[in-house]
Amino acid sequence: QVQLVQSGAEVKKPGASVKVSCKVSGYTLTELSMHWVRQAPGKGLEWMGGFDPEDGETIYAQKFQGRVTMTEDTSTDTAYMELSSLRSEDTAVYYCATGTRKYSSSWYYWGQGTLVTVSS
Amino acid sequence: EIVLTQSPGTLSLSPGERATLSCRASQSVSSSYLAWYQQKPGQAPRLLIYGASSRATGIPDRFSGSGSGTDFTLTISRLEPEDFAVYYCQQYGSSPRVTFGQGTRLEIK
Numbered sequence: 001q002v003q004l005v006q007s008g009a010e011v012k013k014p015g016a017s018v019k020v021s022c023k024v025s026g027y028t029l030t031e032l033s034m035h036w037v038r039q040a041p042g043k044g045l046e047w048m049g050g051f052d053p054e055d056g057e058t059i060y061a062q063k064f065q066g067r068v069t070m071t072e073d074t075s076t077d078t079a080y081m082e083l084s085s086l087r088s089e090d091t092a093v094y095y096c097a098t099g100t101r102k103y104s105s106s107w108y109y110w111g112q113g114t115l116v117t118v119s120s
Numbered sequence: 121e122i123v124l125t126q127s128p129g130t131l132s133l134s135p136g137e138r139a140t141l142s143c144r145a146s147q148s149v150s151s152s153y154l155a156w157y158q159q160k161p162g163q164a165p166r167l168l169i170y171g172a173s174s175r176a177t178g179i180p181d182r183f184s185g186s187g188s189g190t191d192f193t194l195t196i197s198r199l200e201p202e203d204f205a206v207y208y209c210q211q212y213g214s215s216p217r218v219t220f221g222q223g224t225r226l227e228i229k
Binding site: 035037044045046050062097105112 | 164176
């Protein structure tokens, strides 16, 4: 049974960066492929990027290329998502999500979400 | 780029009725890589169906998925009060690697 516990809510000013963490328990990060999804208030789900086991690398949605960095600390089984040059449109709940195995194409496990508010 | 279009945008039904939700892809999607999620207010999405038709662990059998190619369907055979939520389809495959539909809101009539 995988549990994903995310860091707490953040308030940032436009132009700043935010780094959200996702602590894995029950499995090790190396057994999973972690993805990040965000949801703006009242809007749908938007995939930001994640680990692609077929390519063996992290891939990003084109919309976020150059502004997002996803990293993993396997010593602590913690995944991170850092988004830079924040603007008001980045206000959203950010989720980490993963499947039951490394090559899962759907995500059974989700973090509780981290609200990031971008406001001057 | 694969775009997923869900219909209807909102579906108003009563408990006990049957719900049929549609997800249409702009290009063919492998059935192995089509999933459905349920999301309630203030909660993370919950995986219902993967591989187009396989129920995730713990999902009641009133939920079923079907379809292939560009047309996929989520059916809820007899609506329970807890089923009223927003439903999303998701594909995993070609560029972009992952896309979601815009969602269908299932509301109580």
